[in-house]
Amino acid sequence: MTLVAAMKGPAIDYAGLSPLFAVLAGSITVLLVGLFPGRAVQHALVPFLAGLSLAVATGLAVVHWQTGDLDPIIEGALAIDTLAYGISILCFVTGLATIVLGLRSTAVPETGSGEFHSLLLASIAGMVLLAGAEDLLTLFIGIELLSIPLYVMCGSEVRRATSLEAGLKYLVIGSIGSATLLYGLALLYGSAGSTEFGRIAAAADPGDPLFLTGIALAAGGLAFKASVAPFHQWTPDVYQGAPTEVTAFMAVATKAAAFAVLLRLFDHALASAQPDWGPALAALAVVTIVIGNVGAIRQRSLKRMLAWSGVAQAGYLLAGVVVGTRLGIQATAFYLAVYLLMNVGAFAVVIARERRSGTGDSLESIEGLGAASPWLAWPMTICMLSLAGFPATAGFFGKFYLIDAAVSGDYEWLGVAIVVGSMISLVYYLRVVAVMWMSPEQVELPSGPKRRLRPLKPVTGWSPEADARAQPEVTGVAILMAAATIFFGIVPQPLFDVARDVGSSIAGLG
């Protein structure tokens, strides 16, 4: 008689997981391909393969797009609903933009093209996990898979001290955040007796101090990732130190994933305790809006300014989480998409200028940009106006949606805070616009021959003719993002429809 130890493995929905697999496969492939030397491989093939895997993943996510509150797969560990896919697609698109922006970066060859892209894809895989986490363990694995490659990427410009400092700072503070989060998750498990979100929601006891302390610590840990004040202090330092394409990636994709998991954890697993955590998160949101906007005012560095602005935007986004309604989820998802467009666009311009101007990412680098290269100045202008929430840009509808969610969720004062914050934000957004269009060019223009047979390749320094053409891919990204910002600012309906789909992924909300 033979004893057959039957071990029943979990049923795996490969189709649903396919976007994740595509990214992971891409990560491993580029790491291996990157071992081959040669310019073509390093500069063309590796980025191409990385981009391809992201494109495939995006395609797969679109194909498997299915609205409604779907049952999580893998024994309830991972959701493959529209919230997960929607946020994943945002991360994929950001990843693609990062690859394009990094084509001429110094960070990529210094790390090794294969390694850099592999880390990027691994981090995106972590985001996919995080966006779909329906289980405390998945959540934590996602956070770590997201974070660890990012620590490395931040320090990837190894010959620049600030880059290393950024990586180290991010690592240390990130570890504190992770530890806090893990502690909080442990307490939640202890209180609810399960790691699955569905069961936590069922077993939640809002009067239990253990449970509430768990929420507080988990909120703190996640707030750290989303750069919500007062857990935001790493943001300006790290954003400024990291290679700019990494900063762009961090600013957009990390935030998207962090808010996805905030939405899922608070609006699903902890929904019953909303009256308890609502006011606390709302208070955090207001503090974040104020600190972010006020902190941005005195910045001379564009990257630091965008970092503080990112903090402020996190405060706005938190409003969508606080209310715990379907409208809140929709507004958050909508804003995250808009946030991608305007931030990637702005960072693209910063990258273009920082490689050319010789003044790094300081405000001086864009002085007189309007006259010198309007193809960069216009996207920057549009992105700044959109960040400030001007009508006819997508940012306007984003803020409008969030305020709508806050007001209909009985947090009118949060709506007021968003408006006041936006008013303050005009100070630093419009300054960028003013500097570009209204100050004289700092750089002496070389008086070259009037007619040339073909444009000279810029060797060093900066020339107005070469500027726009020198980095067509960076300019292209900036223009594309700005165009999309304007497009969705005038025709927001497609994005509204997607946001509505995303809102359907968590059932039982008001």
Added chain:
Amino acid sequence: MNVDLGILIDPLSVFMALVVSGVSFLIHVYSTSYMASDRGYARFFAYLNFFVFSMLLLVLAGNFVLLTVGWAFVGAASYLLISFWYRRETATQAGIKAFVMNVIGDLGLVLAAFLLFNETGALDYAGVFGATQDTFTENDGTLVAACLLLLVGAVAKSAQLPLHTWLADAMEGPTPVSALIHAATMVTAGVYLIARCHPLFEQAPAAADVAAIVGTVTMVYAASVALVVTDLKRVIAYSTMSQIGYMVLGVSAFAYGAGLFHLMTHAFFKALLFMGAGSVIGAMGGVQSMDRMGGFRRALPFTFVTFTIGALALASFPLFAGFFSKDEILAFSINRGGLYAVLGVIGYLAAAVTAFYAFRMVFRVFFGDEVPEARAAASGHVEHHAPENPSTGEAEDTEVGFPGPEHHYAERSLGMRAAMAPLALLAVVGGVLSIPGVTDTLEHFLEPTFEDSAFIEAEAMPSEGAELAGLAVGGLMAFAGIGLAYLLYLSRPGATLELRDRFAAVHRFLFNKWYFDELYDRLFVAPSAAFGRFGRTVVESALIQGVLIGGPSGLVRAGATLARGVQSGYLRAYALLLLFGLGGLALYFLIAAS
């Protein structure tokens, strides 16, 4: 309520459209030469054509709404063109002055339209005028109010007292602008308005009386000021106000044909005078003061002949265009008797003054000793002065918005001659359209518009004998005025200086234009400016900037400094804050739990 984009084509609007487009055409031709070296050449013609469009809209409008649009548009065009040389501070201020005064007029027009709409329920001319007889009794209070408000519009646009001060300052604009807008077309819009609204005024004779008095007073006032002003263009500008006074008297006395006839002949000879003045100013290298002119007869023969023709027409010298048109107004006015007879007699006296100042210009500019500029022009060169503001004598910024370095005058510019010659011809023969007892082409043409008028019947018209007598008196007045000018300026040079010294007070009073500007400064400008200063220092600086803006922005600034201070860059500091944050969060939840 529904307002059409209605256009009204009747003899009156066709007549106006013909005068406007005809004179505009000649002035465009003139401008191609006169403005040739101006840096704002394209801008000039853009504005000029915008004006023509607006003016045609004004005269062709079929209802009060469209009329108001055209009315406001010509005001805007006038503003743009007066301030055309925008580097001249005096020019921009003149533009603002004209615009403000015109807006007062626009307001009157809009309020009048509102009153009429309120009473008759219509805004189109046919509807309003058709309902006038049934809605209003004679001299109905509302109707008189509406007519007076219309009069406010007319007075502002036509530079009649008391809204007249802008026109003399409007001479800051380029000379073709003065010729077109501030002599021939726009300023006569008030006359057109009264003629167009004649059913209203006939039903409200009280308002018509007011209009007639305003016209007469302006006529006398402007003629008196024109006696002493030394700026060549300003003399013509005051003459324009005076002549429009005649027209207003004419149409208010319900002598529509005569008033519009004078409008037409005035357009010819006044545009001609301005063009001649432009030519002289060109030869003077931009100087406009008659004190510095003299003896241009030989240097500028063409300008001399055409300008003199214009002056003769203005002086209503027998057989010139102005002779017939002016006398027709006065004959009709006297024929109506009563108040109008008095006004008519005053008109004859003013005619003598007109003749005097017209030839004061001719004698001072073209006769007497040749000035250096005249000698230079005679040899085919233009004396170029350092650019200076003709009204203040200050040196000027020549960057942009300033006439170009070249000066043009008729003797050397075909375009200018091509525009002046036809006008000179018209100023001579324009009168044939309506010679008493011989022709009445214009009256006949306009008749359909005014057939509803009670004053078009034959019995309202002065008899032929009366008209001829009027012509004789008018001719005498012209001779008297010209003769006096000849005596004072040519046969006894220096006599005017003696007169000026003997009647210094009178001269000062006239030279300061009866102190209207000073009066308005005291009455309106100074209080407004004081209020504005109060608003700026107290409301704006202290309250808004200091408290409302300064408070929150100071708070934000302090916050920004604080945020930078906290952002030390040290990990341990960050970790500490993190700890505080976590502690706070945890504390909140624990308190919430209990």
